[in-house]
């Protein structure tokens with residue numbers, strides 16, 4: 001399913017200097033092997049002891065890979081994921097893509113091993129780093145708000161394609177989370193008027209913060225499904241996008257720990273028995289907001305694609321199709337036009 005396919009695609013993101021200073025300052029606090037000795041804190045590195053000489057990046061990464069592979073909290077289905085994540089975290093700490101032969105200073109080694117230990121508990125990398133990258137945008141990410149997934153880039157791509165050619169395009173991103181799809185559209189279709197809504201006040205706050213930092217204009221509002229939209233745009237929307245909480249209530253327990261233990265349950269499931277409650281409500285209300293022939297684009301997982309398609313067809317939508325894209329070719333976006 002696409003909810004669990006989001007291994008970060010940025011392996012070696014450049015790190016703002018402010019982050020590095022913070023890491024240096026808190027390296028000891030993050031250090032899983034630090035021991036309190038005589039009232040002070042001494043670091044004892046049994047697993048990686050190197051007789052006081054600086055350690056090479058290659059060896060540190062190997063140590064981290066072993067620790068991540070041993071973690072039961074992380075889903076290991078994607079080959080090479082542990083290396084990608086170890087290199088990502090070391091790049092984050094060092095501020096640049098590490099060369100395997102780089103010598104790593106003690107403070108950076110300490111900070112890195114602390115972050116690896118956090119990741120081994122299942123904590124998502126965007127929560128650890130405080131940001132993630134989505135279609136070239138650096139989005140702040142924090143606990144309480146759904147982590148944007150690489151897989152959703154395909155949903156944004158589908159929206160951009162349908163909005164670019166229009167003179168005054170209007171886009172609505174429901175269940176916007178950190179502002180993920182809405183901000184991508186605002187960035188890539190500057191003439192578009194973009195709205196993003198979410199039930200969670202925390203999500204809306206984070207989305208607004210992201211918009212400010214990126215200098216992008218999106219009207220974010222809190223509300224239930226279409227609840228946050230101004231009535232004045234009814235019948236004018238060209239494209240509605242939504243990546244809804246689509247896991248069936250009794251399937252939440254089957255999700256990997258790194259998801260169900262870290263991301264709020266309301267971001268994963270609408271608490272319906274089939275995971276289609278949000279989808280049904282969207283299909284019922286979208287015709288009021290779309291202009292004639294306007295598009296509804298819904299991200300879902302391969303297992304639910306057929307059901308979502310049926311809900312849209314039964315709801316009178318036209319030209320309903322299941323499209324497949326993204327790097328891993330597993331994202332499904334079900335598309336359809338407003339009923340006549």
Ligand SMILES: C[S@@+](CC[C@H](N)C(=O)[O-])C[C@H]1O[C@@H](n2cnc3c(N)ncnc32)[C@H](O)[C@@H]1O
Nearest residue numbers: 146148175176177180198199200224225243267
């Ligand atoms: C799977 S996340 C998608 C977030 C974002 N679109 C993304 O792809 O990064 C689902 C989002 O739906 C929001 N949500 C849950 N129930 C909602 C409701 N009834 N109305 C509006 N948003 C809701 C959650 O707060 C969460 O941000």
